[in-house]
Amino acid sequence: MISLLQMKFRALLLLLSKVWTCICFMFNRQVRAFIQYQPVKYELFPLSPVSRHRLSLVQRKTLVLDLDETLIHSHHNAMPRNTVKPGTPHDFTVKVTIDRNPVRFFVHKRPHVDYFLDVVSQWYDLVVFTASMEIYGAAVADKLDNGRNILRRRYYRQHCTPDYGSYTKDLSAICSDLNRIFIIDNSPGAYRCFPNNAIPIKSWFSDPMDTALLSLLPMLDALRFTNDVRSVLSRNLHLHRLW
Amino acid sequence: MEPSACEDLKAFERRLTEVVSSYRPSTFRWRKLLAVVLSAMSMCTAISAWYWLRDPRTTVVPLTESLWIHPVFTVATLTLVVLFILGIQKLVIAPQIITSRTRMVLGDFNMSCDDTGKLILKPRQSNNNST
Numbered sequence: 475m476i477s478l479l480q481m482k483f484r485a486l487l488l489l490l491s492k493v494w495t496c497i498c499f500m501f502n503r504q505v506r507a508f509i510q511y512q513p514v515k516y517e518l519f520p521l522s523p524v525s526r527h528r529l530s531l532v533q534r535k536t537l538v539l540d541l542d543e544t545l546i547h548s549h550h551n552a553m554p555r556n557t558v559k560p561g562t563p564h565d566f567t568v569k570v571t572i573d574r575n576p577v578r579f580f581v582h583k584r585p586h587v588d589y590f591l592d593v594v595s596q597w598y599d600l601v602v603f604t605a606s607m608e609i610y611g612a613a614v615a616d617k618l619d620n621g622r623n624i625l626r627r628r629y630y631r632q633h634c635t636p637d638y639g640s641y642t643k644d645l646s647a648i649c650s651d652l653n654r655i656f657i658i659d660n661s662p663g664a665y666r667c668f669p670n671n672a673i674p675i676k677s678w679f680s681d682p683m684d685t686a687l688l689s690l691l692p693m694l695d696a697l698r699f700t701n702d703v704r705s706v707l708s709r710n711l712h713l714h715r716l717w
Numbered sequence: 718m719e720p721s722a723c724e725d726l727k728a729f730e731r732r733l734t735e736v737v738s739s740y741r742p743s744t745f746r747w748r749k750l751l752a753v754v755l756s757a758m759s760m761c762t763a764i765s766a767w768y769w770l771r772d773p774r775t776t777v778v779p780l781t782e783s784l785w786i787h788p789v790f791t792v793a794t795l796t797l798v799v800l801f802i803l804g805i806q807k808l809v810i811a812p813q814i815i816t817s818r819t820r821m822v823l824g825d826f827n828m829s830c831d832d833t834g835k836l837i838l839k840p841r842q843s844n845n846n847s848t
Contacts, residue, residue, distance in 0.1 A: 513814075514808075514810075514811045514814045514815070516815070517739070517740070519735065519736055519739035521735070522731075522735055524731065525728075525731060525732055525735060528728050528731075532728075673822075673825075674825055685818070688818065689818035689819075689821055689822055690822055692733060692736060692815055692818065692819040692822070693819060693822045693823065695732055695736060696728075696729045696730070696731075696732035696733045696736075697729060698732075699725075699728035699729060699731065699732050700725035700726075700728055700729055701721060701724065701725055701728075702721065702722070702725060705721070705722035705725035705726060705729075706725065706726065706729055706826060707826065709826040709827045709828060709838075709841075710825060710826055710827075711825060711826065711827050713825060
């Protein structure tokens with residue numbers, strides 16, 4: 475009789491702890507949503523007649539985006555989670571099978587990534603170019619796209635060029651006209667063949683207060699009025715350069 | 718600098734200044750509204766805080782009860798706190814935030830901008846140490 479009671483008590487405790495974890499998780503998520511609401515976003519202002527005329531004269535440009543540590547950060551169950559603070563809720567999971575092993579990736583979206591994609595997709599043709607495997611990259615891009623049909627063009631590891639143990643990304647394969655293509659990537663090695671077609675961005679792992687994507691918006695808004703993106707981007711000092 | 722590059726930089730700058738100047742009217746509106754709301758709230762809080770502290774009952778009765786006796790003080794303080802939590806002060810300094818972010822990104826490209834969004838091109842440094 476007592477053992478039965480003990481068992482019921484334990485089951486109750488287990489249930490309560492699960493409910494508590496659930497509440498904590500939801501609370502964390504709300505707090506994060508609140509923090510993301512805090513910073514000043516970028517407002518879309520209408521174009522002046524001069525700018526509208528200028529825009530009609532120049533071609534629409536292609537913006538190439540990296541995934542890992544630029545738009546998202548992910549880790550999987552077998553990987554030690556030293557980059558992410560324990561208890562930080564992930565935004566979505568991606569289940570892929572790698573070498574016949576099912577692997578679950580916990581993906582954290584960089585703050586403001588949805589807003590960023592919404593805005594820049596109005597200005598540029600977006601292309602995802604990741605050095606990750608296709609099966610993973612495609613699943614993450616699908617989730618980021620979220621039915622908006624803005625991340626349809628994708629390039630993966632097989633499209634990268636192996637180079638000194640890392641991968642470089644060949645932008646000329648996406649668009650032969652280098653006037654109107656540029657990449658945003660956290661690792662400078664990815665665009666070492668195209669240093670005048672790149673905007674550097676800080677690698678992101680877990681900082682919930684990060685505003686790097688929002689910070690890029692004024693620059694990206696202005697860049698679409700250039701005829702050749704290299705007029706601006708070739709001034710790059712490559713302060714982040716690794717090579 | 719080539720004429721086409723110069724043209725591009727001008728178009729680039731034009732949009733930056735457009736965006737920064739577009740923030741101005743709404744910010745002035747906000748600033749006026751905010752100045753009125755915040756000064757009224759602060760006056761309310763200050764005056765009611767004086768009454769609250771001077772009230773002999775404040776030291777005797779529990780905190781919640783004393784707050785209940787002075788609803789004006791409670792409401793004014795709460796409203797101020799909520800306004801600041803909602804980041805109302807950020808609406809006023811939005812253009813400064815936008816220009817400072819732009820400056821940060823432009824810094825990578827050997828440029829900067831002033832408070833109206835006008836570009837500042839810095840002289841090219843020698844690249845001897847990096848190549």
